[in-house]
Amino acid sequence: VDHYLKENEHYHMPKKASAPIKNDYKSEIDITSELCLIEAAYFLSLIEVLRWIVELGRCDLSVELSMLSSYLTLPHVGHL
Numbered sequence: 001v002d003h004y005l006k007e008n009e010h011y012h013m014p015k016k017a018s019a020p021i022k023n024d025y026k027s028e029i030d031i032t033s034e035l036c037l038i039e040a041a042y043f044l045s046l047i048e049v050l051r052w053i054v055e056l057g058r059c060d061l062s063v064e065l066s067m068l069s070s071y072l073t074l075p076h077v078g079h080l
Helices: 002-007 037-055 059-069
Strands: none
Touching: 037 059
16 A cells, blocks of 8 residues: 555545544545546555454444445545
8 A cells, every 4th residue: 555655646644534434425426537447456455454454353444344345346536
């Protein structure tokens, strides 16, 4: 993930967030463009990392992870 972020400077990991997803975010009505293959692979890697984090004990992230996992077949820019 760090390597990808260094190559693509327009994406960044926030230093601190109050919640995993904004309270008013509606992923099912996202109208942003579809991700290219490289970005879709990055999205998949983020989902895999989140699954691992949930398995290690961060059960509070399971709802958000489940919601984002449902968009693995056709992720959009807004899902990142």
